[in-house]
Amino acid sequence: MPLVALLLASLCALTRGEISNKMGINYGRVGNNLPPPSRSIEHIQSMRAGRVKLYDANPEILKLLSGTEVRVSIMVQNHEIPGIASSQALANEWVRSNVLPYYPATMIRFVLVGNEVLSYNSTDRDRQLWHDLVPAMLRIRNSLRSNSIRNIKVGTPLAMDVVESTFPPSSGRFHSDVAESVMLPLVRFLNSTRSYFFLDVYPYFPWSQNPGDISLDFALFRGNSNYTDPVTGLTYTNLLDQMLDSLIFAMERLGYSNIPLLIAETGWPNSGDIDEPGANIYNAATYNRNLIKKMTAEPPVGTPARPGVLIPTFIFSLYDENRKGGPGTERHWGLLHANGGAVYEIDLTGKRPASTYGALPLPTNNRPYKGKAWCVARTDANLTDLGSALSSACGSGNGMCDALAPGRECHEPASTFRHASYAFSAYWARFRSRGATCYFDGLAEQTARDPSGGSCKFPSVTL
Numbered sequence: 001m002p003l004v005a006l007l008l009a010s011l012c013a014l015t016r017g018e019i020s021n022k023m024g025i026n027y028g029r030v031g032n033n034l035p036p037p038s039r040s041i042e043h044i045q046s047m048r049a050g051r052v053k054l055y056d057a058n059p060e061i062l063k064l065l066s067g068t069e070v071r072v073s074i075m076v077q078n079h080e081i082p083g084i085a086s087s088q089a090l091a092n093e094w095v096r097s098n099v100l101p102y103y104p105a106t107m108i109r110f111v112l113v114g115n116e117v118l119s120y121n122s123t124d125r126d127r128q129l130w131h132d133l134v135p136a137m138l139r140i141r142n143s144l145r146s147n148s149i150r151n152i153k154v155g156t157p158l159a160m161d162v163v164e165s166t167f168p169p170s171s172g173r174f175h176s177d178v179a180e181s182v183m184l185p186l187v188r189f190l191n192s193t194r195s196y197f198f199l200d201v202y203p204y205f206p207w208s209q210n211p212g213d214i215s216l217d218f219a220l221f222r223g224n225s226n227y228t229d230p231v232t233g234l235t236y237t238n239l240l241d242q243m244l245d246s247l248i249f250a251m252e253r254l255g256y257s258n259i260p261l262l263i264a265e266t267g268w269p270n271s272g273d274i275d276e277p278g279a280n281i282y283n284a285a286t287y288n289r290n291l292i293k294k295m296t297a298e299p300p301v302g303t304p305a306r307p308g309v310l311i312p313t314f315i316f317s318l319y320d321e322n323r324k325g326g327p328g329t330e331r332h333w334g335l336l337h338a339n340g341g342a343v344y345e346i347d348l349t350g351k352r353p354a355s356t357y358g359a360l361p362l363p364t365n366n367r368p369y370k371g372k373a374w375c376v377a378r379t380d381a382n383l384t385d386l387g388s389a390l391s392s393a394c395g396s397g398n399g400m401c402d403a404l405a406p407g408r409e410c411h412e413p414a415s416t417f418r419h420a421s422y423a424f425s426a427y428w429a430r431f432r433s434r435g436a437t438c439y440f441d442g443l444a445e446q447t448a449r450d451p452s453g454g455s456c457k458f459p460s461v462t463l
């Protein structure tokens with residue numbers, strides 16, 4: 001090759017940059033302030049993610065990904081499962097409209113059927129969905145085969161709650177009400193199609209529920225904290241391995257010991273409510289950087305039960321998503337802020353030495369908060385929406401908002417913001433024990449600073 005061509009070729013290799021085939025990103029879009037898909041794909045590429053996982057099969061995104069090197073995972077919605085389970089024609093139609101227009105120019109590699117289907121477990125319809133799951137997967141797979149598509153695997157991401165116990169890992173078993181009826185057909189399907197077990201696995205949750213019992217170092221892949229499983233004699237140095245191996249042992253119990261694992265979601269929240277310990281930028285950066293180092297190591301590290309085996313991993317999530325309900329952490333899993341700025345530096349290829357990262361603010365909330373808390377209107381809340389939320393919170397009755405009436409101690413200052421804050425605090429204090437959160441459609445946040453003033457006392461909860 002002439003020198004110029006050689007130089008050009010190496011320049012191209014440099015500018016194209018190395019992408020990480022082992023690490024992917026979940027592109028969740030439950031936000032009303034997120035960058036458009038075109039900009040988001042630029043972010044994904046500049047972060048060098050080799051894979052992206054979508055929660056649907058959005059046509060605009062699939063078109064934009066065409067011609068890129070990013071491997072794509074698309075998803076059948078939970079509500080589409082019953083129809084597809086009972087009709088090959090519907091499965092064919094799904095593949096015809098969501099795969100064929102984009103494939104192969106868009107490198108679709110996984111079709112995931114449903115999202116955490118087995119975690120929905122309160123109505124008859126939820127449980128019917130469990131039984132429709134594998135039949136729907138079979139039909140989607142048939143349809144791909146009949147279109148001669150052989151490099152798209154079919155899977156379904158399940159949450160860690162399918163496993164009854166994770167400690168010690170050797171005790172791992174599936175819940176008895178799904179083990180025979182759902183998990184056995186599922187692992188049989190995954191084994192015979194050489195697909196992956198897609199698992200959503202978050203060490204953050206068991207740690208944050210028992211921060212006194214589980215060491216934070218163990219959850220963040222730090223230090224020497226470890227224990228030995230008494231049955232297998234395997235030594236565990238981190239919580240993720242423990243959780244993964246409990247699933248491996250649960251599958252083994254059903255007679256399947258070779259189904260590869262894929263982490264469909266994992267991560268650590270960068271912020272949260274004051275009653276959610278450990279949700280901060282420092283821990284999130286530590287977890288995700290150490291995770292990437294482990295998952296991109298050459299040769300692969302694997303887990304104690306499966307040493308040396310590669311586990312492709314999707315981090316959750318690309319952005320903080322402000323329209324997710326539930327506790328504050330739900331809206332703070334992002335590697336990026338909604339405006340596209342990095343929450344902290346991260347290198348998905350795992351090549352960047354830890355010493356080159358800038359210092360981060362040290363965490364102040366690694367221990368559970370003890371004390372009083374209030375629920376107040378966010379300073380950026382929309383006043384119209386706040387007015388409606390105020391009426392509906394007060395509308396739940398029982399004199400909860402009596403103190404706001406004209407002439408009463410909390411009437412002044414008579415601003416929507418102030419009154420909504422009082423109503424949110426009163427509502428949260430009264431109903432927290434029944435599961436109410438301090439969310440109010442994104443209008444509210446927890447605070448440890450007493451908003452009371454003069455003779456007006458805001459109701460509080462004690463954490």
Ligand SMILES: *[C@@H]1O[C@H](CO)[C@@H](O)[C@H](O)[C@H]1NC(C)=O
Nearest residue numbers: 118121161162175176177178
């Ligand atoms: C579903 O709920 C029942 C009753 O609460 C519980 O016993 C069972 O273990 C749950 N199943 C799964 C798969 O979570």
Ligand SMILES: *[C@@H]1O[C@H](CO)[C@@H](O)[C@H](O)[C@H]1NC(C)=O
Nearest residue numbers: 188191192254255256257258
């Ligand atoms: C899993 O698949 C492999 C390869 O196709 C096969 O040899 C094995 O028997 C299967 N395992 C079970 C338990 O069916």
Ligand SMILES: *[C@@H]1O[C@H](CO)[C@@H](O)[C@H](O)[C@H]1NC(C)=O
Nearest residue numbers: 223224225226227235236237
């Ligand atoms: C386990 O912990 C002990 C003592 O804390 C330490 O000496 C040992 O190196 C650790 N083992 C592993 C595999 O990290």
Ligand SMILES: *[C@@H]1O[C@H](CO)[C@@H](O)[C@H](O)[C@H]1NC(C)=O
Nearest residue numbers: 380381382383384385386388
């Ligand atoms: C506030 O919300 C209302 C409807 O919920 C909307 O019509 C209005 O444009 C919003 N105002 C601002 C400033 O965003």
